Amino acid sequence: MLTLPPLSLYIHVPWCVRKCPYCDFNSHEFSSGAVADASLPEQEYVAALLDDLKHDLKYVQGREIISIFIGGGTPSLLSAKAYEQLFEGLQKHLSFSHDIEITLEANPGTAERNKFADYRALGINRLSLGVQSFSADQLKKLGRIHDPDDARRAIEFARKAGFSRLNVDLMYALEQQSSAQALDDLQQAIAFQPEHISWYQLTVEPNTAFYKNPPQQPEEDALIDMQDAGLALLADRGFQRYEVSAFARAGEASRHNVNYWQFGDYLGIGAGAHAKLTQPHRQRILRLRKRRQPAHYLQAARHSLTQAQTNLANRYPYLADAAPVESEQLPLEFLLNALRLRDGFSREQFEQRTGLPFAVLSKQVESLQQQQLLAVDGASIRTTDKGYQFLNSVLEAFL
16 A cells, blocks of 8 residues: 655756756756856745745645755855755745755865855755766866866865765766776775765766767776776775665765655755655655746746736646656656665565555566576565666566
């Protein structure tokens, strides 16, 4: 039977200084090109975020928020004052768990010592730094606005600000990158002793500059060697791989992302934000998507905040789309998330998060178990080492 899972909150800040050629996220260069906090419509945007939230409260009445993730774009473009106003508004309408995890993504190119200290004082307790590489040449190719010294300085600022939970984002399979160079990036990151490292393979996505002009990436055999060497290094240095691209020291996994991957619920506010919300009383899971373009999102806010809501459209000013997940899609949607986790999932979790009997998976699970791609340990199902390596093939079995 469908039951309520933990609830998280995602907040999207859509602006960045410069769009990276690999980025397919909803990020938009600020038109003035300025970095200064005052140049961004942050006060107007905070008001819009809080109004957006008010329209979604009907879906989550009485529920507690276990985590908040502020992503982008470049959330560190906004001032601490803006986040102070945002958190004050959030806490008027939402109940935070006593040990809530609050993560903010930051670009090393926008790092400021005092700003980081102010963020920490507000209750933001986890910082995720988009370092990507410690190679000046690679950073230039990736279109990043920071250099290696900026990255090192940002980590130093984070520690001095009191952040005891730090994630460093790195990419590999970069243009003409050797295994030794990829390992050097990892070694430099590990030397700063972060609690968490996200190590992503560069993938060329549609609607990006790299899609039109792809970089020359390592060949498959070289890529496999690079991955194997990186995984061995991370394991040797005490980082447990708990998800495809996520590595953490003991007890330092991202609670927010684990909730996503366990098919938990999340509110989403901000331009282009998504939400997944379980409704047991209606035996369905609802997905929401907000207006993507910042200008359209702010326009909706102006209308909502200044005019009486007199019709259906006005009662949902920020929504671009809302639809329940079809029951036949639920097994694959659950597995697309849960099988990314090294620990997999339980039969009970599948049934509670989807409202479906585990029997709908039994045939495929048995077949994949025989192929040594899935391991079944009592009520627990997870990928084997082989299955993790060929995860896409495992997921295709459930199509």
